[in-house]
Amino acid sequence: MADRPRNGGPEDGRPHDSGRAGGQDAPYGWLYGKDRGGAREPRPEETRVMPVQPRDGARPRTPAASQPPRGPGAPPPRSPAPPPAAPGRPPRRSRRFPRPRARWVLLLLLAWLAYLVVVPVLAWNDVEKVDFEPRDNRPPEQPGTTYLLVGSDSRSDLSPAERRRLGTGGAEGQRTDTIMLLHTGSGPNLLMSIPRDSTIDIPGHGTSKINAAYAFGGPRLLTRTIEDATGIRIDHYVEIGMGGLAGVVDAVGGIEICPDEAMVDPQAKLDIEAGCQEVDGPTALGYARSRKTYERFGDTQRAQAQREVVSAVGREVLSPWTVLNPFRYWNLMTSVPGFFAFGENTGPVRAAMWALAMTRVNGDAGLTCGVPISDLAVTWDSERAPRMFQAIIEDDTDSIPRQLCTPTGLPKEVTG
Incomplete structure (x- = not known):
C-alpha cells in the first residue's frame, strides 16, 4: 500500500496537493477520510483486537513480543509454574516409599516379635497338666485369684548324677x-507360706503334717486339705519339680540372695557367706531347702x-534382658516343660499373669507372710490365722x- 501523503491539507494549514488528491490518491480517498470529490469524510473506527479469554484453570499465554529479549549471556527463561489445583480437590502428593534400611529394621522387628510369641507357645504344648480340683465340698467362688504354688521333692525324674549334684538324696x-x-x-x-510341718486334718487320713496330703492323694487331696483348713478357694495350681528351681535359675543366669549369716550344709551342697550375692541353680536350691541351717528357727526361716x-526368680524371668537376649529367652522357655x-x-496367658504377680510381692508392691503361727512348732494361731484367711477370702x-x-x-512382739 502506498505511504500516506505527507503534504499538508486544510487541517494542518498546509496547501493541499490537489493533484495528488485528485490523482492517484483519489481512489483511496475514503481511506484517508476524503470523498471522491476531495471532501473529508469521517474515518471508519479502527479494527480492535478482542482479548482471548483463557479457559478455566488455564493460564493465559504471554505474547512472545512481551518477553524481554535475551542476550548472549542471559539465563534461560523460567519454566512456567504448575497450574493451581481445582477448587475442592486436594493437591496430589507424591508417594514416598521407606528406605531399604528402614524396611529391614521393620522386618527384623516383626521377626523378633514372632519369635517372642512362637517359642513359649511351642514350649507350652509340652507342659504337664495336673488335675488338682476337688470334686465336691469346695468353698464358693471368691473375688480375686488365688494360686497354690507347690514345690515337690519328688526325685524320680532326676538321674543319679543330678541327685548327687543337687544334693537331693x-x-x-x-x-x-x-x-x-x-x-x-x-x-x-500377697504371698503366704504354709510350713510343711503344719499339723492339720487331712480328709480321710486323720491328723498329720500337711505335706503328707500330697503323698496320700496328690495335688487334688492337697488342694482339698488347704481349702478345708482355710476356707480359701484355690483357682489355679503351679508345681515345680525338685530340679526345676535349679534349672530355671541357671536359665536366667543366676539370682541374688541375701542370707543374714553364713550357711554350710553338706547334705544340701550349700556353702555360702553372709550378705547379698549372686548364686547359680544348685546353690539357690540348697538355700531354699536346707534344713540343718534353719534348725533353731524351725520351718519358718526355711x-x-x-x-x-521364688521372688528373685520371678524378677529375673521378667527382666528386659531375658526378652532381649534370644539365647537366655530360649533356655528359659524350653526349661519350663521339664x-x-x-x-x-491354666493356659499360657494365665501362667504369664502368675509369673508377673510373683515379681510384685516384695516391698511396697505386695506382702510376703508366713501363715500366722503361735510357736516354733508351727501351730496355727487360733485368732490371727482366721483373720488372715478371711482377708484373702474377701479380697x-x-x-x-x-x-x-x-x-x-x-x-511381731515375738520376732522382735
Whole structure:
C-alpha cells in the first residue's frame, strides 16, 4: 500500500496537493477520510483486537513480543509454574516409599516379635497338666485369684548324677517341700507360706503334717486339705519339680540372695557367706531347702528363704534382658516343660499373669507372710490365722496389718 501523503491539507494549514488528491490518491480517498470529490469524510473506527479469554484453570499465554529479549549471556527463561489445583480437590502428593534400611529394621522387628510369641507357645504344648480340683465340698467362688504354688521333692525324674549334684538324696518319696498361696486382686499381692510341718486334718487320713496330703492323694487331696483348713478357694495350681528351681535359675543366669549369716550344709551342697550375692541353680536350691541351717528357727526361716528365691526368680524371668537376649529367652522357655506343671484350667496367658504377680510381692508392691503361727512348732494361731484367711477370702489384703503379716508368721512382739 502506498505511504500516506505527507503534504499538508486544510487541517494542518498546509496547501493541499490537489493533484495528488485528485490523482492517484483519489481512489483511496475514503481511506484517508476524503470523498471522491476531495471532501473529508469521517474515518471508519479502527479494527480492535478482542482479548482471548483463557479457559478455566488455564493460564493465559504471554505474547512472545512481551518477553524481554535475551542476550548472549542471559539465563534461560523460567519454566512456567504448575497450574493451581481445582477448587475442592486436594493437591496430589507424591508417594514416598521407606528406605531399604528402614524396611529391614521393620522386618527384623516383626521377626523378633514372632519369635517372642512362637517359642513359649511351642514350649507350652509340652507342659504337664495336673488335675488338682476337688470334686465336691469346695468353698464358693471368691473375688480375686488365688494360686497354690507347690514345690515337690519328688526325685524320680532326676538321674543319679543330678541327685548327687543337687544334693537331693534318693529317688523314693514324694512330698511337698514348699507350699505357698499367692493371692492377687484389688489390693496388694500377697504371698503366704504354709510350713510343711503344719499339723492339720487331712480328709480321710486323720491328723498329720500337711505335706503328707500330697503323698496320700496328690495335688487334688492337697488342694482339698488347704481349702478345708482355710476356707480359701484355690483357682489355679503351679508345681515345680525338685530340679526345676535349679534349672530355671541357671536359665536366667543366676539370682541374688541375701542370707543374714553364713550357711554350710553338706547334705544340701550349700556353702555360702553372709550378705547379698549372686548364686547359680544348685546353690539357690540348697538355700531354699536346707534344713540343718534353719534348725533353731524351725520351718519358718526355711519358708522365708523359699519366698525369697521364688521372688528373685520371678524378677529375673521378667527382666528386659531375658526378652532381649534370644539365647537366655530360649533356655528359659524350653526349661519350663521339664520343670513345671500347671493345673488343667491354666493356659499360657494365665501362667504369664502368675509369673508377673510373683515379681510384685516384695516391698511396697505386695506382702510376703508366713501363715500366722503361735510357736516354733508351727501351730496355727487360733485368732490371727482366721483373720488372715478371711482377708484373702474377701479380697481385702489392704486391711492386713503388719503385725498380722510377718516373715515367719510369729507375732511381731515375738520376732522382735
